[in-house]
Amino acid sequence: MCMTRMSDVVSETPEDVPIEIRPMKAFPLIKDLVTDVSWNYEVAEKIKPINGPEEKNWEFNQMEADRIQHFRECIECFLCQxxxxxLRDHELFDDFAGPRNLVRLxxxxxxxxDTEDRIPEIKKDFGVEYCNITRCCTEVCPAGINITDDAIIPLKERIVDRYYDPIKMVWRKITGKKLRT
Ligand code: SF4
Ligand code: SF4
Structure with a gap:
């Protein structure tokens, strides 16, 4: 809503059709168009922050920077949520963090x-497996973040690597290394 011009809506709507503006449905209504989105911040607080080297001069290549820079363009409008x-229909707020928080993860x-291990929480607490890749979240993102393909599917792949790929499980047991993909 914050990115949409009323003039565009008016020009696309036939004259005799009313234009309806409604508050977000997934979150409790406070008043008018205002909803209580605090749940999103409560979930975000549970996500472990980046655990990187102590020295301040972190260096990595531009391709690696570009891959995550895209996610930082989120404006926290919560339209994807x-x-x-x-969330909206099944109300699995206790089991699923939603697309915005999966982007953060x-x-x-x-x-x-980063050396932190968030894979167990992504599976158990943040419930990435509830996503069935409908891509509705990606379609509505005003920041143009490819939520499903760039964030959620790679997280799902990491869950598969950790919990369901026998060869990689053996490799990890032998080497003790965290697999980065
Ligand atoms: S792809 Fe569909 S199910 Fe998955 S987070 Fe987005 S809207 Fe939800
Ligand atoms: S729709 Fe896009 S910009 Fe809005 S909260 Fe979701 S990821 Fe962020």
Missing amino acids: NTCHV AQFEMHPL
Whole structure:
């Protein structure tokens, strides 16, 4: 809504059709168009921050920077959360963090110098497996973030690597190394 010009809506709407503006449906209504989106920040607080080297001169290549820079363009409008049927229709707020928070998790997980392990929480607490890749969240993102393909699917792949790929499980047991993809 914050990115849409009323003049565009008016020009696309037939004269006798009323234009309806409604508050987001997935979150509790406070008043008029204002909803209480505090749940999103409560979930975000549970995400472990980046755990990188102590020295300040972090260096990594531009390709690695570009991969996560895209996620930082989120304006926290929460339209993706409102559109996702797992939250909006099924109300699985206790089990699923929603696309916005999965973008945040991907941003941290893909940081080239991060050493934190968030995979168990991404599976268990943040519920990435509830996403069935409908891509509705990506369609509504005003920041143009390719939420499903760039954030959620890579997180799902990491879950598969960790919990369901027997060869990689053996490799990890032998080497003790965190697999970066
Ligand atoms: S792709 Fe996943 S996170 Fe996005 S709207 Fe669909 S179910 Fe929700
Ligand atoms: S729709 Fe896009 S900009 Fe809005 S909260 Fe979701 S990821 Fe961020």
